[in-house]
Amino acid sequence: MKNLRCVSCGYEFPLSDTILKCPLCGSNVEVMYDYERLKEVSNEGLFEASRSNIWRYRALLPVFSEKCIVSLDEGWTPLFEAKNLPERLNVSSKLILKNETINPTGSFLDRGSSVLVSRCLELGVSAIACVTTGNMGASLSAYCAKACISCTNFIPKLVELGKLYQTVIYGGKIIWCEDVDDATAKALKACNKGVYPALPNNPIFLDGLKTTAIEICEQMNWNVPNFVVVPIGNGGHIGMIWKGFWEMMQLGFTDEIPKLVGVQTARCAPVMEITGGIMRRGREIRSVAVDIAIKKPLNLYLAVRAIRESKGTVIAVSDDEMIESVSILAKSEGIFAEPAAASTVAAIKALSDEGIIERGDEVVCVLTGAGLKDPFTARELVRRAREVCGVLGDVEEFMGFRRIGRTKMLILEILKEKESYGYAIWKELRRKGRRISMPTVYQHLLELEAMGLIERIPRVVEDSRAGRRNKVLYKVTKIGLEILESLLRGRAGNTKA
Numbered sequence: 001m002k003n004l005r006c007v008s009c010g011y012e013f014p015l016s017d018t019i020l021k022c023p024l025c026g027s028n029v030e031v032m033y034d035y036e037r038l039k040e041v042s043n044e045g046l047f048e049a050s051r052s053n054i055w056r057y058r059a060l061l062p063v064f065s066e067k068c069i070v071s072l073d074e075g076w077t078p079l080f081e082a083k084n085l086p087e088r089l090n091v092s093s094k095l096i097l098k099n100e101t102i103n104p105t106g107s108f109l110d111r112g113s114s115v116l117v118s119r120c121l122e123l124g125v126s127a128i129a130c131v132t133t134g135n136m137g138a139s140l141s142a143y144c145a146k147a148c149i150s151c152t153n154f155i156p157k158l159v160e161l162g163k164l165y166q167t168v169i170y171g172g173k174i175i176w177c178e179d180v181d182d183a184t185a186k187a188l189k190a191c192n193k194g195v196y197p198a199l200p201n202n203p204i205f206l207d208g209l210k211t212t213a214i215e216i217c218e219q220m221n222w223n224v225p226n227f228v229v230v231p232i233g234n235g236g237h238i239g240m241i242w243k244g245f246w247e248m249m250q251l252g253f254t255d256e257i258p259k260l261v262g263v264q265t266a267r268c269a270p271v272m273e274i275t276g277g278i279m280r281r282g283r284e285i286r287s288v289a290v291d292i293a294i295k296k297p298l299n300l301y302l303a304v305r306a307i308r309e310s311k312g313t314v315i316a317v318s319d320d321e322m323i324e325s326v327s328i329l330a331k332s333e334g335i336f337a338e339p340a341a342a343s344t345v346a347a348i349k350a351l352s353d354e355g356i357i358e359r360g361d362e363v364v365c366v367l368t369g370a371g372l373k374d375p376f377t378a379r380e381l382v383r384r385a386r387e388v389c390g391v392l393g394d395v396e397e398f399m400g401f402r403r404i405g406r407t408k409m410l411i412l413e414i415l416k417e418k419e420s421y422g423y424a425i426w427k428e429l430r431r432k433g434r435r436i437s438m439p440t441v442y443q444h445l446l447e448l449e450a451m452g453l454i455e456r457i458p459r460v461v462e463d464s465r466a467g468r469r470n471k472v473l474y475k476v477t478k479i480g481l482e483i484l485e486s487l488l489r490g491r492a493g494n495t496k497a
């Protein structure tokens, strides 16, 4: 009934639960069903309309036993027309929002987690390992908590705080890693010792994500929109949205697949490098939307197939546009989404500017994750609001930037004077009476960078003894300066009092 098939070479083999890649060519594999047999089942028999979650499509999900289903009521999320957004963006197309922010842990990944953890229960798995930039770990940790399965998350250090808090609160274990490559290597090593590989390219996990597309078809009364806009991180969601639409066509529910538009960030757009698309340049903030700034997406093949087969495109939006879109979406439609999710709204503007979407087109925007997952952006938006209307100063003071202690302030002050290297900062701190070790200085620099208050400028320098060397120059960002000034103002105020 259910096989695995390679996305690139078509090699098909029996469903195996630990194979993540094609054994012949290394490409992504996906779950295939006996579509001819499923077609014989009546519509009523195929879909269980009494369930208001992804399990209404159980016949098309790779879990066999009803009693193993682990659900927190994920999916069957609202799909509705945006009333104010078209005017706000000056776009003449009909904009339709798919609100994934209301899923149990606040992101679309709950669709995959529910399927994967159910399958793990069926297999008698007691521990899983996950590689995550945030949302996937938060989601899997919640479902594992419900299933009494241990969940270890391998996380790169640049992670949005809300997602980290969620993961810890659901009881997920955390192993810090340098970057995604390091995290993947460490997770696979754990999996060699019998832990189940819950990586973003796991085909069982991926298959749950296709329910976004099936729901869109059903909610549009078995019609499809002209475009579906969705962020690309590891590429699994867009890849599986394509598969969901393809399956609906295979089963005779619909006649076509909409054009899929993937959204990446201008600072990291590996799918666009392959498929082409539209680049929107702007200010870069490294710590924003890390979930969709993945250099080597694990599901690259799936994402590229989705764009090419659907004759879609990729839009790389700037970080500033993304942050602005969080505000536009919240103020026009009452939905507070995280920057990676609001990137789809920024992409709509680009699609309209380029004449790709026109009057009469129906465009579905998939809002993949909730706003409070990224407190940094929330704080940045409150700051901007204060600048505009001048009444929110108290809110900001209340939030207090408590994580910025005396050492970090000194570093910001040093960098305000001039750009500097790590060693020079260490020396200057000593001169100012802060005698701390070099590793501690680098830890502070890393944290300041993660908060978006400073940025790195890579430099190649000539050294008379060592020859050409790569060094990193640090520079305070515009937000860093603003925060330093507001902290200094606050301090002056306190002294007066």
Ligand SMILES: [Zn+2]
Pocket (backbone or CB within 6 Å): 006, 007, 008, 009, 010, 011, 022, 023, 024, 025, 026, 027
């Ligand atoms: Zn293959």
